[in-house]
Amino acid sequence: MNFEILKGISYLDNASSTQKPKVVIDAMNNFYLKNYSNTHRGVYSLSEKATDLFEKSRETIAKFINAKPEEIVFLRSATEGFNHLARTLKAKTVLVTQIEHHSNYLPWKQYSKVSVVSYNKDLGMLDYIPFNYNGEEVVSFTLMSNVSGEILDAKKIIKELRLKNPSVIIVLDASQAVSHMKIDVLDLDCDFLLFSGHKMYGPTGTGVLFGKTHLLEKLDPFLFGGNMVKDSFEGVWADLPQRHEAGTMDGAGFLGLSAAVDFLLDDFDSKMKKEKELQNYLVSKLKEVNARIVGHTADNFGPVVSFILEGIHPHDFASICDRHNVCIRAGHHCAQPFMKALGVFGTSRASISFYNTKEDIDKLIFSITDARKIING
Numbered sequence: 246m247n248f249e250i251l252k253g254i255s256y257l258d259n260a261s262s263t264q265k266p267k268v269v270i271d272a273m274n275n276f277y278l279k280n281y282s283n284t285h286r287g288v289y290s291l292s293e294k295a296t297d298l299f300e301k302s303r304e305t306i307a308k309f310i311n312a313k314p315e316e317i318v319f320l321r322s323a324t325e326g327f328n329h330l331a332r333t334l335k336a337k338t339v340l341v342t343q344i345e346h347h348s349n350y351l352p353w354k355q356y357s358k359v360s361v362v363s364y365n366k367d368l369g370m371l372d373y374i375p376f377n378y379n380g381e382e383v384v385s386f387t388l389m390s391n392v393s394g395e396i397l398d399a400k401k402i403i404k405e406l407r408l409k410n411p412s413v414i415i416v417l418d419a420s421q422a423v424s425h426m427k428i429d430v431l432d433l434d435c436d437f438l439l440f441s442g443h444k445m446y447g448p449t450g451t452g453v454l455f456g457k458t459h460l461l462e463k464l465d466p467f468l469f470g471g472n473m474v475k476d477s478f479e480g481v482w483a484d485l486p487q488r489h490e491a492g493t494m495d496g497a498g499f500l501g502l503s504a505a506v507d508f509l510l511d512d513f514d515s516k517m518k519k520e521k522e523l524q525n526y527l528v529s530k531l532k533e534v535n536a537r538i539v540g541h542t543a544d545n546f547g548p549v550v551s552f553i554l555e556g557i558h559p560h561d562f563a564s565i566c567d568r569h570n571v572c573i574r575a576g577h578h579c580a581q582p583f584m585k586a587l588g589v590f591g592t593s594r595a596s597i598s599f600y601n602t603k604e605d606i607d608k609l610i611f612s613i614t615d616a617r618k619i620i621n622g
């Protein structure tokens with residue numbers, strides 16, 4: 246079985262982190278058992294083999310989003326990537342949206358004046374046409390919300406922004422989208438794009454920063470140390486992407502991430518079709534029991550569904566779900582500006598993967614009935 250851990254539980258917290266298929270765990274184990282050495286260090290065969298496998302992983306990950314290998318910087322997480330960009334771009338002004346995760350908000354706030362595209366509660370979506378763009382140097386937004394699942398038409402937005410300001414720098418947060426849609430950085434025409442490995446069946450501690458070559462070349466390094474420098478006295482940095490990868494990298498992690506890419510792409514269309522069916526089933530069942538759903542008012546929503554149960558605290562509900570072996574997320578989802586727009590402290594959130602079943606959703610719905618019985622009497 247590819248996901249042994251799923252036996253006996255209904256895991257509906259995939260937007261937080263997905264479970265790991267056996268092929269990913271095997272890829273990492275094999276690296277440690279058979280091919281392990283530091284990467285980009287030794288000249289002996291074992292080290293060269295480890296480096297080779299590591300760089301092949303970069304090629305797989307680059308191809309996955311239609312980028313060149315030198316445009317792929319490996320880091321710890323999307324969060325680390327946002328901190329890198331916020332600190333090194335040194336933008337005076339940045340535009341984000343109200344539905345961003347804190348990692349695409351707080352780093353910018355430390356270095357720049359941040360403006361926000363507002364959420365329209367009546368529409369259940371962002372007010373993004375027209376994007377209230379006022380010449381900000383950087384515009385950074387998510388491809389898919391981790392709260393409502395709203396999918397933004399990034400290609401169209403980027404086109405409009407570039408017409409208004411050809412030198413605007415566009416950063417995309419693909420953390421949620423990466424496991425639910427094909428991403429093509431050339432077609433999107435974004436300047437930077439970020440995601441974390443653990444939300445797409447890969448290991449924790451792996452993240453990817455894509456950047457157009459000429460921009461990555463201009464960008465100062467974020468971390469300094471081994472393997473990122475040609476001349477430490479003159480401060481001549483290594484070629485791309487190594488100048489942005491200081492210190493020993495997580496070789497096993499990125500081999501695992503590359504295996505996760507292969508796993509996800511295998512019969513991708515069937516996987517996505519199943520997710521869509523489950524998403525529709527979940528939304529219709531939640532409506533049947535009168536849960537207040539955030540968004541899902543049009544077709545541009547992915548399989549992330551937040552809802553509010555009148556009179557029931559999301560944390561209480563998540564605990565009752567746990568009694569039925571249902572795993573969901575409850576709280577503000579690291580998106581307090583979005584919660585403010587909704588006028589709530591937090592929501593309950595069920596998020597789907599293709600490995601879920603209708604029974605998982607039925608158990609969630611049963612938990613709602615049970616919670617109402619316990620709390621409302």
Ligand SMILES: Cc1ncc(COP(=O)(O)O)c(C=O)c1O
Nearest residue numbers: 322323324346348391420421441
């Ligand atoms: C939309 C979005 N962006 C960024 C992140 C940050 O990811 P990480 O914690 O892996 O850095 C998350 C995590 O939930 C997310 O949902």
